[in-house]
Each structure stands twice: as structure tokens, then as C-alpha cells.
Amino acid sequence: xxxxxxxxxxxxxxxxxxxxxxxxxxxxxxxxxxxxxxxxxxxxxxxxxxxxxxxxxxxxxxxxxxxxxxxxxxxxxxxxxxxxxxxxxxxxxxxxxxxxxxxxxxxxxxxxxxxxxxxxxxxxxxxxxxxxxxxxxxxxxxxxxxxxxxxxxxxxxxxxxxxxxxxxxxxxxxxxxxxxxxxxxxxxxxxxxxxxxxxxxxxxxxxxxxxxxxxxxxxxxxxxxxxxxxxxxxxxxxxxxxxxxxxxxxxxxxxxxxxxxxxxxxxxxxxxxxxxxxxxxxxxxxxxxxxxxxxxxxxxxxxxxxxxxxxxxxxxxxxxxxxxxxxxxxxxxxxxxxxxxxxxxxxxxxxxxxxxxx
Amino acid sequence: xxxxxxxxxxxxxxxxxxxxxxxxxxxxxxxxxxxxxxxxxxxxxxxxxxxxxxxxxxxxxxxxxxxxxxxxxxxxxxxxxxxxxxxxxxxxxxxxxxxxxxxxxxxxxxxxxxxxxxxxxxxxxxxxxxxxxxxxxxxxxxxxxxxxxxxxxxxxxxxxxxxxxxxxxxxxxxxxxxxxxxxxxxxxxxxxxxxxxxxxxxxxxxxxxxxxxxxxxxxxxxxxxxxxxxxxxxxxxxxxxxxxxxxxxxxxxxxxxxxxxxxxxxxxxxxxxxxxxxxxxxxxxxxxxxxxxxxxxxxxxxxxxxxxxxxxxxxxxxxxxxxxxxxxxxxxxxxxxxxxxxxxxxxxxxxxxxxxxx
Numbered sequence: 212x213x214x215x216x217x218x219x220x221x222x223x224x225x226x227x228x229x230x231x232x233x234x235x236x237x238x239x240x241x242x243x244x245x246x247x248x249x250x251x252x253x254x255x256x257x258x259x260x261x262x263x264x265x266x267x268x269x270x271x272x273x274x275x276x277x278x279x280x281x282x283x284x285x286x287x288x289x290x291x292x293x294x295x296x297x298x299x300x301x302x303x304x305x306x307x308x309x310x311x312x313x314x315x316x317x318x319x320x321x322x323x324x325x326x327x328x329x330x331x332x333x334x335x336x337x338x339x340x341x342x343x344x345x346x347x348x349x350x351x352x353x354x355x356x357x358x359x360x361x362x363x364x365x366x367x368x369x370x371x372x373x374x375x376x377x378x379x380x381x382x383x384x385x386x387x388x389x390x391x392x393x394x395x396x397x398x399x400x401x402x403x404x405x406x407x408x409x410x411x412x413x414x415x416x417x418x419x420x421x422x423x424x425x426x427x428x429x430x431x432x433x434x435x436x437x438x439x440x441x442x443x444x445x446x447x448x449x450x451x452x453x454x455x456x457x458x459x460x461x462x463x464x465x466x467x468x469x470x471x472x473x474x475x476x477x478x479x480x481x482x483x484x485x486x487x488x489x490x491x492x493x494x495x496x497x498x499x500x501x502x503x504x505x506x507x508x509x510x511x512x513x514x515x516x517x518x519x520x521x522x523x524x525x526x527x528x529x530x531x532x533x534x535x536x537x538x539x540x541x542x543x544x545x546x547x548x549x550x551x552x553x554x555x556x557x558x559x560x561x562x563x564x565x566x567x568x569x
Numbered sequence: 570x571x572x573x574x575x576x577x578x579x580x581x582x583x584x585x586x587x588x589x590x591x592x593x594x595x596x597x598x599x600x601x602x603x604x605x606x607x608x609x610x611x612x613x614x615x616x617x618x619x620x621x622x623x624x625x626x627x628x629x630x631x632x633x634x635x636x637x638x639x640x641x642x643x644x645x646x647x648x649x650x651x652x653x654x655x656x657x658x659x660x661x662x663x664x665x666x667x668x669x670x671x672x673x674x675x676x677x678x679x680x681x682x683x684x685x686x687x688x689x690x691x692x693x694x695x696x697x698x699x700x701x702x703x704x705x706x707x708x709x710x711x712x713x714x715x716x717x718x719x720x721x722x723x724x725x726x727x728x729x730x731x732x733x734x735x736x737x738x739x740x741x742x743x744x745x746x747x748x749x750x751x752x753x754x755x756x757x758x759x760x761x762x763x764x765x766x767x768x769x770x771x772x773x774x775x776x777x778x779x780x781x782x783x784x785x786x787x788x789x790x791x792x793x794x795x796x797x798x799x800x801x802x803x804x805x806x807x808x809x810x811x812x813x814x815x816x817x818x819x820x821x822x823x824x825x826x827x828x829x830x831x832x833x834x835x836x837x838x839x840x841x842x843x844x845x846x847x848x849x850x851x852x853x854x855x856x857x858x859x860x861x862x863x864x865x866x867x868x869x870x871x872x873x874x875x876x877x878x879x880x881x882x883x884x885x886x887x888x889x890x891x892x893x894x895x896x897x898x899x900x901x902x903x904x905x906x907x908x909x910x911x912x913x914x915x916x917x918x919x920x921x922x923x924x925x926x927x
Contacts, residue, residue, distance in 0.1 A: 228884075509921055511914050512907075524926060525900045526586075528914055529907035533888065537900055542883045542893075544902060549870075549887035556869050556886055563867055568882060 213340050213413075214315055215259040216304040219248055219268035219276060219322035220294050224554050224569075225487045228541035229519060232569055233272045237322035238279060241485055242494045246279055248322040254329050258336055259318060265307065266322070267291060267300045270447075286442050292451045296459040297410070298466065302423055302430055303450065306438035309416040316343055317419065319412040319462075325494055327481025335478045338379045339413040342474065346373065349474050350422060351381070351413045352467060354406025356479040360396035363486065365389055365408040365463065369475050384473040387463060406477050408463065410484070419466070427465045433457055487550040488534045491517055502527070506537075517547065541568050571698050571771075572673055573617040574662040577606055577626035577634060577680035578652050582912050582927075583845045586899035587877060590927055591630045595680035596637060599843055600852045604637055606680040612687050616694055617676060623665065624680070625649060625658045628805075644800050650809045654817040655768070656824065660781055660788055661808065664796035667774040674701055675777065677770040677820075683852055685839025693836045696737045697771040700832065704731065707830050708780060709739070709771045712764025714837040718754035721844065723747055723766040723821065727833050742831040745821060764835050766821065768842070777824070785823045791815055845908040846892045849875055860885070864895075875905065899926050 223235025230236045237248045245253065252264055261282045268276050270290040277288060289303055301319060308315040318336060326332045339351050354367045370385035387408065391399060399405035423431035433453045440449035467473055483493050491503055498504045501514035506521040513527035520537040527535070534545040545553065557569055581593025588594045595606045603611065610622055619640045626634050628648040635646060647661055659677060666673040676694060684690045697709050712725045728743035745766065749757060757763035781789035791811045798807035825831055841851050849861055856862045859872035864879040871885035878895040885893070892903040903911065915927055 509914070509917060509923070511910060511917060520900060523898050523900065524918075524923060525902070526914055526918070527902050528910050529904035530891065530902055533902065535900075535902060537895075540881050542878060542881065542895055542900070544883070544885050544888055544891065544893060546887035552869060552886050556867070556884055559867060559869060560882075560884070565867070565882060 212263065212312055212315060213259055214308050214312075214317055214416075215252070215255050215264040216301070216308075216317045216319045217248065217251055217264060217266045217322045218297060218300050218319065219266050220291060220297075220300055221321075221323050222269070222294060224557055225550075227553050227557055228538045228543050228568065229536055234275065235269070235272060235323075236485065237268075238272060238275055241323075241491075242325050247325075247485075248276065249279055251320055251322045251324070252280060254326060254332065255318065255320070255336065258333055258340075262287075265289065265304050267304055268322075269294060289441070289450070290447060292447075292454055294459070295454055295457050297462040298423070298427055298460045298464075299430060299434065299454065299457050301412075301419060301462050302427075302434040303441070305416045305419045305423070306434050307441045309420060310438055310441070313417060315416040316340055317412075317414055317416050319414075321410050321484070323485060324409075324411070325481075325483040325485055327483075328479075332478065332480040332482075335379070335476055335480065336413070338381070339476050342373070342381050342476070343413050343415060343418075346474070347415070348418050348421070349414070349472050350418060350467065350470060351474045351476060352384070353409045353411040353413075354475040354477045355409050355482050356477050357400050357405065357407050360393060360400045361407065362390055362393055362396050364484075366391065366396075366399055366405040367408050367475050368405050369477065373474060379476070382475050382477070384467075384475045387468040406475060407482075409478075409482060410463070412462070418472075422466050422470050422472075426469045427460065430457055430460070430465070488517055488536065488545070488553070489547055489550045491519075515547070570621065570670055570673060571617055572666050572670075572675055572774075573610070573613050573622040574659070574666075574675045574677045575606065575609055575622060575624045575680045576655060576658050576677065577624050578649060578655075578658055579679075579681055580627070580652060582915055583908075585911050585915055586896045586901050586926065587894055592633065593627070593630060593681075594843065595626075596630060596633055599681075599849075600683055605683075605843075606634065607637055609678055609680045609682070610638060612684060612690065613676065613678070613694065616691055616698075620645075623647065623662050625662055626680075627652060647799070647808070648805060650805075650812055652817070653812055653815050655820040656781070656785055656818045656822075657788060657792065657812065657815050659770075659777065659820050660785075660792040661799070663774040663777045663781070664792050665799045667778060668796055668799070671775060673774040674698055675770075675772055675774050677772075679768055679842070681843060682767075682769070683839075683841040683843055685841075686837075690836065690838040693737070693834060693838065694771070696739070697834050700731070700739050700834070701771050701773060701776075704832070705773070706776050706779070707772070707832050708776060708825065708828055709832045709834060710742070710825065711767045711769040711771075712833040712835045713767050713840050714835050715758050715763065715765050718751060718758045719765065720748055720751055720754050722842075724749065724754075724757055724763040725766050725833050726763050727835065731832060737834070739832050739834045742833045745826040764833060765840075767836075767840060768821070770820070776830075780824050780828050780830075784827045785818065788815055788818070788823070846875055846894065846903070846911070847905055847908045849877075873905070 223230035267289045368386040369382035373381040437449035503517045510527040518535045532547040581588035625647045726744040727740035731739040795807035861875045868885040876893045890905040894901045
């Protein structure tokens, strides 16, 4: 049986002031009508109904998350006392699901990605599940077919096809590579052999546990020790105990890059990880004058701005390449190529006594 | 007896979105604790008590103005149905005061100027009144001693001293000149003969009426015809009747530039006409990092910005030369050298259905 494992642990710093510690990106409506986590759950519903979803998220905003997903039972939401990156989160879900169903398949999906082509994504998810069912002991990762020489993502180099050919061909992974510089990214794009590392995976719970045992034995052991408490009244205390001794590490660094049984299914589904304000140029509407806007925006000879003003009129005169984000209690104006400094700004705000606005 | 004539007819377009049609600049707190019109009235109070003040202002915001100046009686506030520039406004006040007191002296002051050195200003006002008392039939204008080659003001070229010398010397005016280009402004500054035209005047009501009769006879006649209704129940109707047929014209263009009996008293009182957002760099505090701010502003590597955010935190990252104005229902972000286009923006807002925000 295939289960959806939704990783909802993001901290909400990069979309400040729209996102806050207690209202991270995945709990916000960034595109469309739903919050990102609602969209993630609903997107896979035709294949994975609500009762087979597990969500792992930060304890500080777990109540709001449960409000947004009233269809999930208490047992389907796991709270992390602190973020420890993706490997511990995946280990928790893997042990929880394997204890319940030794043949459980996990579709691991971040809660804060945008997928434009939902039908194509679902078809790919089916192919991935079938592949894992028929090719035991493999870990499958979705690779995004790149459409530009992006330097902000890691890449996956695909090798031999697993079998057959065609648009839904699954490949053996030959290599994971870190974020490249621009010339390297351009050569990746030209080669056709490199996909963006999406951070979305399909595997059997038992197989990822085997891989965790091999590549991250301390982590695997720590979670195994507390796994019998998952779903009990002692769950929160048990997770806290395990997490106290766990080093943060991503599943990519900890497992995928080391494993030799990784498959990649390239997909072309209008995907966006919405990693910072600047990425919204690919997600939000244009105002017809070169600005990307949400809310009421009137501009005079201004272009290439990204403006979020859902609560009131925002006006621009003669400006360009700005990110403007208005919220009821904080306003941010940022040069577009400085979007990564939103984090640095938050350090300053902390020092200046504005912690309540973070 | 000297009377204060406060011209409060500004329309409030240049400080949008802080100023609005019904809340023009003179009714706002732009610097310090009081609104600009309150500061104007209080500034001259040691010389001209409240009971000898007359305010002329637009009918659309007259109620708010009266709220701000509860010490004035109904009879001291004249409402203009539409703005017709300064000459009609001054004519109204002149006839009103002369009818009451044939020897009335008028100190004509715009309601929306900042004066840093209030004591020096009061001393100059005394000198001006004494001059007009002892040199009948002269019109006196205050000239601001320039401290930079400003191209945004008209200038007054002073001629012979009227009498004596020293810091309070009054000069005959040799010429009024329009806003100069930069090289001309630089030569004016170097010469020491040119003062900024402040738009502040002292004269006898009877003398300005004589000058109006000579240089703007139609206007003078129109106001004379209705002057007996001023202070009566028919005042509003009478002013409306007169204003319907009056061409808008400034007292500078209509009288001062043509008259040969004009005196100038140069003053150095840290004066600012606060003509647009950019002028606030001379009025507001600096944040110590090169930005001019009001409200709560935190900036990261940003400079030369003017930020008004009285209601919430505003943050800047990597930007420069911006004007940022946040209000509860409208936000404006404007390149600093485009401050004059705030008016153009308002035309667009009108077309787009945002008239309620003007």
C-alpha cells in the first residue's frame, strides 16, 4: 500500500514577512486557493487518500497545521520538537509505516512545492510506485527535467535506463552533484543527462530503513529505539529523546549520494520549489507591465518588481527589480538580487527587539 | 493692529498617500508634535494672538481644520469653494480685515511651511510690521537667504537698502525671477543679491487692496462686491458667486512682479516649504545610516531613502534613493528623483477606480 509522507518542517524564514516562525511557507497560500500543504495533500488524493497520509512538521505550528488539515487524524501528524533536516524526518515516517505495514511504500513529498501539471505528476507517481513494487530494494527519486541553467539546485546525473524507453523511462542514477556554477549548469542543460534534484522520493519503508541502517546507523538506531512509542501517548516525549542526540542531515547527503541502488524518474510537471521571493516570478501572474504581483498594485513606469500586497493598494513609481511585501504588521522592500538576505535581516530584527515579528 | 492671515488652501496631492484631498499637508503632522497649521498659528502667537488670526482654506476639509484650531471662532475661518491660487485668497482676507479695521496690517503666511528658528522668525516679523507701519504704501515680502543653488524656487533680487544696514536691513526689491537652471542658481547664490521667494508677506490691508485695484482690477472688484457679506450668514454663497468668475492667479504673478513698491526682508530661519517628499531630507531625522525616516525602520545596506512608516515596521534590504510611504490603506514606493510624478500617479489611480484613496 502506498502512503504519502509529507515533509512540512520548513522554518518560514525566506518568505518573511509573509511567513513567520509560527506560520511557515507551507501553511501559507502562496499560489492558488489553498495553502501549500493543503495543495500537496489534495494533489495526490486520487492515488493516496487522506487516510494514508502522514505529515511531519515542527511542533511550534502543529496546531495551525492540524486546523488546515482537519481530515487527518491525530495519529497521522508527527511533531518534531526541533528541525533536524530531512533524514530524521524520513526515518521517523519509515519506522512508523513499516511497524504498521511491512510492505508499505512511501511517497515522500515536501509540503511547500508548486506543481503546475498535476495530472502528469500523478501519472509519474503511479509509474514510480509500480517501479518500486516491481524492482525491490531500490530508492526512486524524481528528477525535474531542467528548462534553464539553474545554479540554485543540485543535479542528478542519470545513467542507463532501467528498462524500456519512452517518456516514462526510469533510469539508474549515476551521480548526485552539488549546485553548479553557471558554465557547469549550462553544460548540464545541454547534455540532457542531468535533472534537478527535486527532493521527492518513492521507496518501500523497509528499503529506506535498510539504507539508513547502512549509511546512517546512529540515526536509524535512535529512531528504531523509540519507534514502538509512535502513535502512543508517549510519542512526543520519545521523539524529543531521540532528536536530542541526532545530528541534522539531509536524506540526500546522508543516504542518496552514498547509495548504489538509486533510480531516477525524470518528470516535466511545471515544478517549482518556491525557494525565495524571487522564485515567484515563475508562479504568480504578471501585471502586463513586467511586474509580478499579488493583490492590488498600480505601477507607473516600473518593471521587474515582485509585489505582494494582499491587504491594500501598493503603488510604484519609476522603480525596478524590487521585491515589495506588505503585511499588516511589517513591510519589506528588497532589491531582487538580495532576496537571500531576508535571513540576514531577520538576525538584525532579532537584535533590535523585533523578535515578535519573526 | 497686525493680523495673521493663514493661507491653508493646499490640495494635498504631493504628499500622497499620507496626504489626501480631505487631509492635505497643512492638516498633517509632518514635523514635530503639531499639525502644520497648528504650528503656523502657534509660531506667531507671541506677536499675533489667536483672536487676530484669519484662516482661508478649502471647503472640503474645513471641518477638520476647525477641529484642529478650536480656539478660532467661526468668523475667523473663510472657506473657498474651489482653489483659485493665492491672489483671490489674499483679496478675501484683505477686504475682510479692512472692513473691520481700516489700519489693519496683514502678515500673510502659508499654513504648510516649516520654520526651524522660531525666535528669529518672530523678530523678523516684528521688523516687517514696523517697516510697513513707518513706510506706508509698501508691500513687504520675506526673502529666504539661500544656502544652496536651489532650482525649485523663484528668487527675489534685492536692490538698495531702505535705510540703515545690519542683519535686519530691509531692501527695495529690484526684480522677481522665475525658477532658474542650475548654473543661474549658482550665480545667484554666489552674488549674495538673490533671496528665495518665500511666499510670506506683510502689508497694510488697504495697501494690498490699492495694488489689487491697479494690477488685478477684475479680481479686486469681484471681491469688493461681496465683501459686505463676509462674516454674515450669506458668506459662503457670496464667496462662491465671486469665485465662479475669478481666474486663478498667484499674488506673485498678479501683483508682486508688477508692483514698484515692494520691499524684501532677508531672513535666515531654517525655512522649508516642504514641497514634496524629497524635501523631508532637510526636516526629518536620519537613521544614522544615510536614510531619512519617520516611524519604525530597519535597514540592511540601504541608503539615501526617505521612509514614512508610522504604523508598523518597515524594512529595507539593499535599496537606495527610494521614497517609501506606508499608510493603513495605501503604500507608495517611488524613486526619489521621481517625487514629482506622485501627481501623475494620482491621475492613474483616478482612472483605475481608486478615487476613494485620493
